[in-house]
């Protein structure tokens with residue numbers, strides 16, 4: 106490209122002046138205006154946009170909380186309660202942040218589920234998928250450290266149990282734990298560094314989200330049929346079609362969020378976290394936040410500590426290689442009669458794991474957690490690789506438009522989008 | 529440090545080998561208290577909360593703090609400024625240092641918070657047979673079953689069933705996890721008189737102090753619910769409009 110001012114299509118003199126020097130308006134127009142988007146999205150395609158909004162909410166409410174919060178073991182608990190009582194609308198900010206974390210995980214779990222059901226992780230979107238898994242891990246780290254900040258009993262004991270997992274690493278484990286704690290127990294240095302990192306990581310997430318979206322705009326979106334758009338008849342410009350459809354989803358999301366914040370703000374939390382942290386009193390039953398329970402169940406399913414830790418981290422790590430475990434060329438489960446049911450069972454299995462994680466690790470729940478853990482891994486490591494060879498997929502439709510319009514149809518007025526370059 | 533480390537080890541032990549963890553915590557599920565603020569649009573019954581304040585001040589405050597609640601907050605229960613000032617003035621608050629560098633005691637002001645009965649946890653345990661009466665500021669948020677549990681606990685004292693040995697200094701209470709609690713029954717019929725003429729039965733006092741404590745734990749509850757109704761109504765209308773626009777935009781597209 107030649108050096109010189111950008112050839113801006115905009116007429117407004119101010120916008121044009123900026124756009125010729127820094128073509129961000131052209132870029133926005135290309136990526137969010139005319140961006141050719143498969144015409145057959147269902148509402149599962151709302152969840153990426155919802156996650157983005159949710160991240161913005163977390164950062165906005167978090168920054169206000171940080172203005173009033175005190176990261177010190179003697180003051181943290183009371184400072185959070187002062188936010189609730191003495192800061193104007195502090196209760197609203199705090200409950201939005203607290204329930205916002207739960208909403209974030211609900212949204213991201215659905216988003217991941219969507220990717221798994223419609224095969225969005227497959228060629229050419231592997232890197233896009235991997236960046237998503239990175240975001241998921243960063244989110245878990247952020248939420249874990251955020252949960253420590255109010256310094257309640259579950260904050261303290263959750264932090265103790267989870268950081269202690271690293272002591273399972275042979276030889277250097279104990280040193281690593283001491284290093285993580287900044288001392289010989291979870292104490293003030295731990296709280297201070299968790300606060301610092303809890304403030305930092307969301308911005309790292311923003312960075313990775315940017316890469317995630319950049320990669321998306323190279324490959325284009327997948328869609329419920331899992332076949333690539335072949336021309337303008339298969340796509341619609343992102344605006345107004347998907348801006349308005351995302352808006353519908355956003356309002357529904359906001360209603361669920363508001364119901365939690367205003368009517369059941371502590372429903373998803375644990376009452377013990379309203380007891381100030383006490384290193385001398387162990388809660389009868391230490392449980393993490395609900396969104397970690399499935400992984401917690403995997404951790405506890407193994408009688409050996411190191412084994413449990415390896416499996417728990419493995420449960421997340423396996424997602425990284427999913428694109429290479431599932432070699433079936435068919436993306437969407439709609440056309441995979443066996444994989445579809447294996448995956449739906451995997452979904453139920455995940456819920457079972459979550460429930461098992463909330464129960465004391467004894468009796469029947471140990472057995473349930475073990476069976477469910479086995480299926481969790483079997484799906485990835487055995488079932489998908491085998492099905493890629495054995496399963497006979499249903500015939501794929503000719504194109505998105507032929508499936509949608511059943512034999513083609515006229516292009517809607519104003520809906521003409523540029524053809525996908527690669528299609 | 530060693531203690532914390534061993535506590536950590538204990539936590540891990542609980543994690544991996546935990547069979548006994550729950551056995552220690554047998555209890556009866558508390559029945560619904562049916563108090564004014566329960567139910568999603570409930571509000572605090574002001575006279576009940578005021579009576580509860582009296583119960584707290586006359587009974588519970590001997591052992592339990594309420595350190596997050598300021599006297600000025602009591603205005604929300606319908607007390608006048610003068611009443612709040614009078615209540616605050618009954619307490620002595622540590623302040624200072626003064627110009628001579630000395631700490632001193634002065635009568636409370638509306639802006640002060642309820643002083644705790646004991647200077648620290650050790651002192652509290654020393655005065656209570658080794659048991660610690662927890663601060664009640666967020667108590668209804670800090671227990672499973674919330675307000676139902678608090679009310680049931682206060683009226684849940686009874687003679688132990690035959691064959692059950694109650695430990696020295698403990699009391700049988702079917703709603704407390706483990707059914708043995710270090711706090712004795714403290715509410716007895718007609719132990720106080722309410723200015724509004726309500727009869728102070730143990731049940732009545734338990735319900736009233738629970739209402740008061742629920743308010744203390746969630747003073748924002750009424751405002752929160754009112755705002756919630758408005759926000760959700762707004763969102764429902766917005767959702768309807770957005771959906772209508774979406775239908776219009778997509779009207780000419782087969783999908």
Ligand code: HEM
Nearest residue numbers: 163164167168170171174203206247248251252254255307
């Ligand atoms: C990825 C986005 C984020 C997630 C998932 C997240 C998650 C959490 C969670 C689960 C809590 C504990 C809530 C509770 O139980 O009280 C928390 C607390 C907190 N967070 Fe975040 N957070 C995020 C972003 C931020 C940001 C960007 C900031 C600051 C700039 C922040 C500041 C705080 C503060 C000060 C607290 C302590 C106050 C409290 O506990 O309510 N958070 N966070």
